[in-house]
Amino acid sequence: MTTTALQFGLAVPPTAAPGADPVADAQAAERLGYDFVTTSDHPCGTSPSYETWTMLSWIAAATSTIRVGSRVLGIPYRNPALLAKMAETFQRLSGGRLILGLGGGYSDDEFRAFGMPVPTPGEKITGMADAIAIARGLWTQPSFSYAGRSYHTAGASIEPKPDQPIPIWLGTFGPRALRVTGELADGWIPTLGFMPDKEVDDMRARVLRANEAAGRDPGRFTCALHLQVAVGADGSGDQTKSDSGELKGSADAVATRLADLVGRGFTTFSIVPSGPDRAEQVERIAREVLPAVRSAV
Numbered sequence: 001m002t003t004t005a006l007q008f009g010l011a012v013p014p015t016a017a018p019g020a021d022p023v024a025d026a027q028a029a030e031r032l033g034y035d036f037v038t039t040s041d042h043p044c045g046t047s048p049s050y051e052t053w054t055m056l057s058w059i060a061a062a063t064s065t066i067r068v069g070s071r072v073l074g075i076p077y078r079n080p081a082l083l084a085k086m087a088e089t090f091q092r093l094s095g096g097r098l099i100l101g102l103g104g105g106y107s108d109d110e111f112r113a114f115g116m117p118v119p120t121p122g123e124k125i126t127g128m129a130d131a132i133a134i135a136r137g138l139w140t141q142p143s144f145s146y147a148g149r150s151y152h153t154a155g156a157s158i159e160p161k162p163d164q165p166i167p168i169w170l171g172t173f174g175p176r177a178l179r180v181t182g183e184l185a186d187g188w189i190p191t192l193g194f195m196p197d198k199e200v201d202d203m204r205a206r207v208l209r210a211n212e213a214a215g216r217d218p219g220r221f222t223c224a225l226h227l228q229v230a231v232g233a234d235g236s237g238d239q240t241k242s243d244s245g246e247l248k249g250s251a252d253a254v255a256t257r258l259a260d261l262v263g264r265g266f267t268t269f270s271i272v273p274s275g276p277d278r279a280e281q282v283e284r285i286a287r288e289v290l291p292a293v294r295s296a297v
Helices: 022-032 052-062 080-093 108-113 121-140 175-184 197-213 251-263 278-296
Strands: 007-011 036-039 067-070 098-103 144-147 152-156 168-170 222-231 246-249 268-273
Touching (some): 007 222, 022 036, 022 278, 036 052, 036 098, 052 080, 080 098, 098 121, 121 152, 121 168, 168 175, 175 197, 246 251, 251 278
Parallel strands (some): 007 036, 067 098, 098 168
């Protein structure tokens, strides 16, 4: 099993719709004892939304203990060297609370709409590897030159350097992307609804084999899942798993399912509260589900 401490996060949507308040959502999560908050990165669209990095900065400024993460930043949207500088600043000003989630960029339509080149699936993976190499180089070396296939630097330097490690988690699925995750990242945070349940264990094993083959310690690697939870939403005491990866049922049934996933090696969960009353779900999950999982495992 990877990592010894359970971590539960709340997914905060970046919505700017009337009445929405992501900062207040994060403050509530901190008050209720969640370990971190995350938000997605889709800057293009017709639904009102906030830019992810800017919103996360406001959340960090308005909270004091909860960790703050991206799930996940599309690398092609931001130059990786500049992102490394942004991450160092965020980490320092937040008191070490950043989780830097990265990905290749999910929607090709968003690239087209913003006038950006559309990378192939292989180029997205290569770009992730380049971005991690650049970030780690800039965070640790006085002057860093890197000639990657997607990104490069030439005698680049940033000061100050991070005063503590910045964890990098990747949201990946394909065989090559899973290998890169194990070789280079500090954590893996896929969405449960994007994976058939029968493949989850195999995909996790691929990541950890790559991690170990690279000479790294799998025990220091975070295996996380992003998933939907609806407490009592199905009107019965039986827990069900829908095709979308949603865990539904009584608090005890959902806790049992989460404990099962812990037994399968996942110790970190980014939770999307589902149901008509989000605030109620956020509180019920915190007060009824999470303590039961911690007790069970």
